[in-house]
Amino acid sequence: MHERRGAARPGDPVALSAEEFGAIEHGVASEAEPRPLERHHAVLVELTMPALHPTLAIPIRADHPLVSSAAARAAYLRCSDEPWADIYVATLTRAEAAELLDDPARRVNDTGEAELAKRVLGEDDAALRFTVPRPDPPPPWHQSA
Numbered sequence: 001m002h003e004r005r006g007a008a009r010p011g012d013p014v015a016l017s018a019e020e021f022g023a024i025e026h027g028v029a030s031e032a033e034p035r036p037l038e039r040h041h042a043v044l045v046e047l048t049m050p051a052l053h054p055t056l057a058i059p060i061r062a063d064h065p066l067v068s069s070a071a072a073r074a075a076y077l078r079c080s081d082e083p084w085a086d087i088y089v090a091t092l093t094r095a096e097a098a099e100l101l102d103d104p105a106r107r108v109n110d111t112g113e114a115e116l117a118k119r120v121l122g123e124d125d126a127a128l129r130f131t132v133p134r135p136d137p138p139p140p141w142h143q144s145a
Helices: 018-027 065-072 094-102 113-120
Strands: 002-004 007-009 044-049 056-059 075-080 085-092 126-133
Touching (some): 044 094, 065 085, 065 126, 085 094, 094 126
Antiparallel strands (some): 002 007, 044 056, 044 126, 075 085
């Protein structure tokens, strides 16, 4: 089915051999067996607000001791198709989030988001989100940059 502006119309059927279907199925990430977080492999650590459905993300340097302690309690969230990575999240207390936001040396490429986050910290929960590239190759339909 092709969808456009809420309307659906039938598309041409696709015939797949068992091998082709198996190759596609093999490329789909299995979230049933999440990998443990290997913090040192994270390519991005972000303080996010609200925690699980963020509208605000501030990149944080990974060498802060608080990042290490948060990583120890991080939980697997999902596999991301873009980038091809596993996503982990650890909720933060307001004090932990404030500590990270109050230290400009710990932020990466801050363009004002941290000041906004400081203002709304009392109203929203915060988390650290870790993005760790998957070791297996992306599926054939994945568009790599």
